[in-house]
Structures are given as structure tokens and as C-alpha cells.
Amino acid sequence: MERSNPTYYLILTLTALFSLSACHGVLDELYDKPKEGIDVKEGQLYIDASSWTDWFFIDFNAANRNFAEGGTGSAFVKMGIPLGDAEAKSTREHPVQQTGIYTYWYDVFGKGVSNNEFDSFKPAEAQPEPETWHIAVHRNNVRTNGGAVYETTYTSMKSLPESSEAFADATFTEDEWNELDVWTIQKQMLNGLIGNQGIAINPVLSRWLSVEFPPPPNFKLNNHVFIVRFNDGTYAAVQLENYQNPAGVKCCLTINYKYPY
């Protein structure tokens, strides 16, 4: 074909562009491919705590043993939240610290969840627990096994004082009854109605991951190191390093810990 023929130019340039294009796009190199698993180091735990209906109980002794035996520290026990008899009806009466599901209306789409109102209650069994455990996590909530917690200003486990004695004079906070924060049933979320487990949680340690509304929920990580004092006089230092897995799923917790501390 003669170079003076316009068709020559059209075919040439279209061929060049076709060869450059890709049916599935050309920007792949800009993105990261999320890994299937998490590389957990010694002194670290990874828990997918994104379930609304489960607590994950952590035993630091078991985690230490697991690492010592060449494991990956995945020493936690998952236990479901009792939701009560499926046939039972909820009551409008507001009991005092009775185990069960407390449904509240939250102004999720307006002023935020601090504007809320009790709606109904459905009794359920107490939360089952394993024989031994130190702390338990449920999404952004944390419990201790009869312990108490102090929030330090340290943001690195490495820079912590040598032992917990440095915090002997600190004020530790015990777990407190809560029926507003352990969001368990999202079945009527669009109406602002959320069923919460009535249970004691630690208000200080639960600050390691806060969630703000209106939607979409705005998660905020607090990377301070927390000191946990247990009933047996032992201490642990814990820090939430990340709350997302590599695919971006929230409430997948990477926890740094030092026990005994």
C-alpha cells in the first residue's frame, strides 16, 4: 500500500494502538495484590474478629507455647454469642444487667450513635468462656478476664519500660457492664435498630479501635500500648497494630503483646 494513501496511516495507527491495549486493562502495576494470609511474628497475634456474633478468647500462655512449638501464635478460641430462644419474643421492659440482647435505636444516619434510645430486650444465656483466657475480642470490643487496664502514651512495644513495675502507681480500669457497644444483631440496621450483647467489657482497652458514625463507619486506630493487670498479679502489654487484613476487611486484628510483662 502506498504511503500517500490515507488508509495506510489509519491502519498503521490503529494496529499500533491495538497492540498497546489490554482487554483487562493496563494499570495492574499500580495496585497491591493482597496476600492470602498474614505473616505473624513472635509476640504477635492475628485474629479475624469481623464476625458480629462471636467472641475470640486469647490465652497469652497458649500463644507463647504455640510460638515455642513453631506455630504462628493463633492461640485463640472462638465462642458464639448467645442470642436467646429464636421463638421467644422481646420485651419492652429494660432489665438491670441481665444477660441477653439489648436492642437500641441509634441515630446512625443523623447525630451519631451517642444519640440513642432503648427499644427492647431479649434474655439469653451468659456468654460461654473457655477455662483459661486473658482477654477476648469482638470486632472493636475487648474484655479482660477479671483484669484492669491502663492506657500508656507509648506507641511502640520496644520503647516500653523493662517491666510493668513502671506502672505500679497508674490507675487501672476494670471491665464495666455495657449494653450499647457490643453490636451483635444488624438485622434492622437500616432502621437504626441494633441488638447488643449485655456484657462487661473494658472501656479503656476498647479504645484501641473506635468507630464513628454516620455511615460509612469511620474506624480509628489508637496505637498506644495498653497495660493489662490480671487477677493473678501478672501483667501484659498489648497494642493493636492493625485492624484490617490485606484485603481491607475491617476488624481483622493484628495485636502485639508481651506476656508476662
Place this chain on the structure above:
Amino acid sequence: MRHTLLYILLFGITLLSHAAEMDSVFYLNDVVVTGTRTYKLWKDAPIQTRIISADDIMKVDATNVEDLLQQEMPGVEFSLAMNQKKHMNFCGFGGQSILFLVDGERLAGETMDDVDFTRLDMANVERIEIVKGAASALYGSNAGGGVINIITKESTEPWTLNLNARMSRHNGRRFGGSFGLNGTRWKNMLNVNGNSVDNFNVHNADNPAAQVVSTVYGDKTWNVKDRLVYTPTDKLKLIGRAGYFYRELVRTADTPERYRDLNAGLKGLWDINENNLLELSYSFDQYDKSDYLKIPHLDVRDYSNVQNTVRGIYNYNWKNGSILTVGADFMHDYLMNKNLGQEEVKQNAFDAYVQYDWLINSQWEVVSAVRYDYFSDKKDSHFTPKLTARYQPIDNLNLRLGYGMGFRAPALKEKYYNFDMVGIWIIRGNKDLKAELSHNFNASADYTTGNYNFTVSAYYNNVRNKLATGVPHYMPEDIQQKQLYLDYDNLDNYSVFGGEATTQARWDNGLSAKLSYAYTNERMPKDKAGNTINNQYIPARKHAITARIDWDKQFSKNYGLLVSLSGRYLSGVKNVEFVDYYDIAKGTNTIHYPAYTLWKLSAVQRFGKAVKLTAAVDNLFNYKPKYYYFNSPLTDGANLMLGLSIDINKLF
């Protein structure tokens, strides 16, 4: 409200009655292309085409297409969908039925059925052509309600360099630059634009009747575009283009959302001889969404839509002005979406169309077209016809009557979606969806005399098998009603009808004015069983007015001033919504969304030929919605904007 309307109309009429005669300065001799895919003078176009010129864009000082259309087109409203995604209602048609084109090319990607409007910045736009009514016989799927074609500028001078900036409230910043170069047989235009505004909180009164917004999300965008035109011979024109778009939006501090687009294309126009014109083009468009996980520094993509399109159009021009157009497109459409059941799907689409634009005599013109579309997924195919007649009884008076069929093929998302919406319900695609069809009838008239231009139009659309999500439901076997589903469905027939009237005037004393009114009656569809569905979007407002008055005066060689006052009024609207989304047996409520009006005053001072200084107050009367509903204007009061534009090439 009635008094306001009356005053505005009286004001317009008073202006008209005092106007001086002069030659027309409207778009009569502008060339439009969108209505027929052939180049026609506006005054002779067989399909009514609304033009928004570069001058209009400058007066509105619009950043993107949303700013512009809301102010210039009555009946166009941008509201919010889930997660504050922008949704357009264009005279009763949603974003999925209005086809956006840039220089004739489709855009990849959608969110809640609408294209990313922030991609469509107004820098370097020559004009925007808007064709209302079904245009599927020429443009295929998604053109059932109309076409909006953004035409970009070509460099016309040996070299041009413009730098501009604008500051506004909430840390709003807009920066832009364009650099044009012309050679003997080539010309190039490079555009770079950045825009950012912070998130800000708004206050709602107690007890809203529907969902409200308490944080308005700002964003940061970057848009880089280059367009090269090469004319190797007098009969051949090659246009190459490439563009990159980036947007970041922060709803969750640790996980900013990112949007990217890469597009490129090549078009060849071969003027074979005075009767024959051939156009071949290739277009590539990739639109991605990702989340940036700040803590582990991972940028994880969750959506990608890639479209590769090849097109050929042939025109044969008879000496009497009649034109035969034959065209065909092939598109490979790839979609990766983590909310699809199978993560990625793809299909090929092919179409061919023929249009005959018959110029019977100097008064009559008839355009007929038919198009065949084929989609490889489910081997779906459609024929869509169109017939339009134009009658010109006297100079500058055009009467048009038309029928067009519109259709919208089910999107891949609508077929294969599977998205658990935070436990509320699972939105599911439906592989058995049929195409949405519409019958559009329209009539219009435009008349230009001296300094005045009048346009009226009316339309009626009957839509069948509308594609949308239906009624939330539990599966029959789910006796305890644990999981709610929301499926895509073909809804029952419904209709949209309305009309628009616009009057414009321009006088030799520098004054110009435009007043437009649109009426839209959108009857919301139900499902085939007659049940009220979960409408994702608030319907169109019945009455809308846009108005603008400008005064432009060149005081001396080195100083000129343009003062512009523009505003819009949108009437209230009612929407039927479920009392309880989890128990639809409880029935529905009618929610009333209030009317509002917004005005903008701007002054552009021109210093010499090169420097323009703009001061504008948007939301002049400091309107603050009592409730920030999804269709309320996202403003928290008057917004002072200061801008500077320098044409470096004109400094010398």
C-alpha cells in the same frame, strides 16, 4: 412560589420589550454533531440540540459537569445515593439512561449506575451538546433518555499557555493549566487540572423525615489530558488523545478511596471526496476503584471496568444535502468487581446502524434510523428505530416531531452482582433480566429573531421492563426471616413526560439574559405484581427554573468587567418510601422533600487581554437546608470564591 415565578417571568418579558434590534448572536451558525452523528448547523439540525458554550461555562465558573448542568439545565438535579455517591436525574431519567460522551466516546465505569462526574472537568471544553429523548438508534444502550456530548477544544493559535487558580471555602482549591502548540500539519493541547475541597460537617434539625447527611465529603482530583491532531494530507485528519484521572476521597481516615481512569484513543477522518467521508476510531477506557490501606501501605483494587471500542462510520452526502450514514461498533467490555458473584465478567458487544437524513426541500427534512445491537452475554439482541421530521416554515423557525425507541441492556453488574450490604440485605444480580425499552415521543420548536431566541419542547416516554432493584424479600424457605434479599428486576411499565421552555436575549449594551423552565412528571414504577419497590433514588422535581442575567462592558482597551447573576429554583417533591424496610407489610409513607433556590453572583474583571480576576459568591442568600436530605443542596452557607486566570501568550 407562584409570586416568585410571576416576578421572574415579568422581569424576563420586561427585558425583552425594551431590547434593541440587532443581528442575532445565538448559536445559529454553530456546528453540532450529536443529534445525527453528522456535522450540521445548529439552525438546521433536524434533532433539537441544546448547546452550552465555552462562554456559558466561563460565566458559571463551573469546575465539573455537575456544577454546570445544575445551573444551565432546568430539570437536571444531582442528588445522593447510598454512601453519598452522586446520582443524576435528568428530566426523569437516571444516570443509567443518559449517555455521557466525550468527543463522541463512552465512559467506562459506574457507581450506583452513574458515571464518575468528577472525571468530566470543564477545562478546555469547547461546548456541550445535549440531545433530549431516546437516541438509542444511533448510540445504543443507555441513551434512552438522551445524550450529553462534551466536545473539547482544539488549539487554534501558534501557541497558548493558560494558568489559572481558584480558592473557596472548606479549603477549596482549583488549579489548572493548558498548553497548546500548533505546527503546519499538527496541533497539540495539553491540560492539567487539580481540584480539592475538605470534608465538612453540616447540622440537621431534630426528627428528619428521611435519611440525612451530617458530613459532606470533599475530595482531591487530578485530571491530565492531551490531544494531538495530525493532518498528514489535506483529506486525512488523525486525532490522538490520552488522559489520566485520579481522585481520592476520605470517608475513613485509614482507608482513603481512590478512583483512577486511563483513557486513550485514535480517530481517523478521511474526506474521500466531496460526497464520501469515512471515520474510523479506536477507544480505550479503564476505570478503577481501590482502597488505600494506610497502615500496611497497600493499595487494593476492588473494581475495574475496561472498555475497548472500535468504530467505523461512513457518510455519503448527496448534493441536495441529504446524508446516508452507516456505522458499526465493536466493544469488548471487562468488569472486575469484588461484589460480583464470580469477581470478573466480560462480554463483546456489536452494533450496526443506518441513518438516512433526507432533506426533502428547504422546508422539510426527515431523519430515519435503525440500529441492531448484539451482546454476547446471554446472546441478547435488539432493533431500535427512530424517525424525526423537521419543518421550517420561515427562516429561523424550526418545528420538530420525533419518535425514538430507547433501550438499555442489563449491565453486567445487574446480572451478576452479589453484595452483602453490611448485613442489611444482599443485593443480587439477575441473569434473566430483559432489556429495558422505552418509546419516546417528542415535539419541539425554536425560533430566533433579532436578539431573542425561544425554545419549547415536550416529550412523553413510556418505559417498559425498567431495570432496577425490586422489593426486599426473604426466601420462602427462610421461615425465621434471617436474611433479606434485594434483587435486580424488570419493573412494570411507567411513564415520564414533561417539557421545557427557554428564552434568551442578548443586547448591544452588553446585557444578556436567559430564563428556562422545565416540567417533569415522573411516575415511579412498581414491580410486575404491583408492589411498591425500594426506589434507590428520589424522583425528579416537577418544576425547575434556571435564570441568568449578565452584563459585560469593556471600559477601555485594558479593562473590562463581566457581572453575572445566576440562580435556580427546584420545587418540592414527594416520594413514597417504606415505613419499615424489614417489614414491607407495614406499608409506605409519603415523604415530602422541600423546594429550594440558590443564587450565585460573580464578577470577572479583565485586565488587558491576558489577565482575568474572578470574585464570586455562591449561595448568595446564605441558604442552609434545615435537613440535609439526599436531594438537598450540599451547602452550609454563602461561599466566596476568588479566581485568577492568566493567558501567558497574550502577555507579550
